[in-house]
Amino acid sequence: MNIRSSRKQEFEIFSNSFSDIMFFLMLFFLIVSTMITPGAIKLALPQADKTPSMNKQTEKIAISITKDLKYFINDKPIQFSNMEAELMKIKKENKDAFAIVRCDNTIAVQSMVDVLQLGNKTGVKMVLATTRKEKGN
Numbered sequence: 001m002n003i004r005s006s007r008k009q010e011f012e013i014f015s016n017s018f019s020d021i022m023f024f025l026m027l028f029f030l031i032v033s034t035m036i037t038p039g040a041i042k043l044a045l046p047q048a049d050k051t052p053s054m055n056k057q058t059e060k061i062a063i064s065i066t067k068d069l070k071y072f073i074n075d076k077p078i079q080f081s082n083m084e085a086e087l088m089k090i091k092k093e094n095k096d097a098f099a100i101v102r103c104d105n106t107i108a109v110q111s112m113v114d115v116l117q118l119g120n121k122t123g124v125k126m127v128l129a130t131t132r133k134e135k136g137n
Contacts, residue, residue, distance in 0.1 A: 059094045061087070061124065065103035069111060083115070087122040098125040 063083075064072040071078050073086055090097055099119055103112050112128070119126035 059090075059097040061090055061097055061099040063099050063101045063115060063126075065101070065107055065111060065115065067104040067106050069107065071115075080114070084118050084122060087118060087124050091122055091124050098127060100127050100129050102129040 062072075062074050064075070066072075071080050071083060073083065073090075078086060087099070101112065101115055101119075103115075116126050116128075118124075
């Protein structure tokens with residue numbers, strides 16, 4: 001007396017939907033990762049032979065100047081007339097803070113010097129951001 005059936009049951013796992021989900025997750029993360037960029041303001045930085053690194057423990061202030069002379073502090077738009085007060089406020093919060101000045105390479109040098117003078121006046125140390133110069137240039 002054989003109670004077991006002669007037919008064996010086979011189990012299948014359909015992975016088609018799993019690969020679709022993985023594809024959409026991959027697309028989502030690729031799109032999101034391109035949106036999150038440091039210094040989201042697009043600038044063509046000047047070039048220099050060497051770019052020194054800065055201490056990572058002090059607070060960094062990102063000052064950006066676009067080619068149409070729009071000013072930003074930490075990606076927040078600001079009028080040039082209000083920049084000194086904002087730098088003073090940041091300096092009071094953190095005495096060791098320094099600013100990285102990112103300016104478009106087509107702006108007049110005077111606009112960059114005006115921002116650097118504000119840093120000197122407020123006591124905020126400033127560094128000019130550049131890109132690495134190509135060997136052939």
